Amino acid sequence: MLLALAFIVAAPAGAQDFQSTAMLDTVVAQFTGKSVGEQGGAIAPIDTRLKLTRCAAPQLEWRSEGHDAVVVRCMAPAWKIFVPVAAVPRPKAAVPAPMPANIVVRPPVAVKAEPVIKRGDSVTVEAGSEGFSISRQGIAQNDAPAGGRLGVKVDDKQPPIQAIAIEPGRARLPGYAEGG
Template sequence: MFTLPALIAAAPAAAQDYQSTQTLDTIVAQFTGSDIGQPGGARAAVDGRLRLAACAAPQLSWRTDRQEAVVVRCMAPTWRIFVPVNAMPQAAAEPAVATAAAAAPAAPPPPAEPVIRRGDPITIEVGAPGFSISRDGIAMGDAKPGERLLVRVEERKPPIQAVALESGRATLPGWSR
């Protein structure tokens, strides 16, 4: 039979820290720029029954270029989950109007050049009315404006994701300038 001191001593071992699924929902919404259930947002909330070990710095990325799911990953302890995303609605096709003198199709714009290159020192900036935070880091890849890249901010920690703004400047996914 357990005594009260034995139960109290066992309680801390039984109470393990788990990753908050509400926090995961929030960072997925920031990453996608859309709320749960909205076009471009998570299809549903992360299952609250999951018992993932607490993660100090979850990393997010798109599973594919089609942006059908977000990969949420923790490097230490190691785990990852996939969060399905609602498709963005296609722009409604406008009816074609026949004209006697059809205009020549416009040439596509030239591809943008990377504004951040691998090895460049960059500043990651986030902010809102009343506050701003910045952090220096080193780009781990090339990125054009609006593209994501990994940035090393601390030698002994995993890199973080950022979105290129302009030469030497980036922000975190989900934050605007």
């Protein structure tokens, strides 16, 4: 008899070790501003069968920008649950009006820059920095606009070097400032 009485008395004390789901429902309703079952509120009450360790200060946040669920989390002891929310429909973005059939939209045409150096031109390739400069004559291997890259053959026994076109007949090595 005493053993049965001990279980009856101990049961409510043991139940107190768990977080009240009714209290969590209230906190979620306060967070969303809507009651359970309302548009914008929790879809249903939190399942009372959950046995979560009591939390002194549960933290709430939206799961996503769509506000489709509330994340209820406890840091100590660590647990986290997701409470589905009946998300409020958001207005759809305005759909542009269809274009009349007689209007044709063409993509912009890229304007190709005119070359300042053409294949076969004699080119002075320069390199240098403050206090010194060096230059070498060569032959352009391809066309290049100002700022564009080109190959310049400076020695018949070596492959062409890469240079950047500056103006007609003048180029510089990549990585060296102009006018150095």
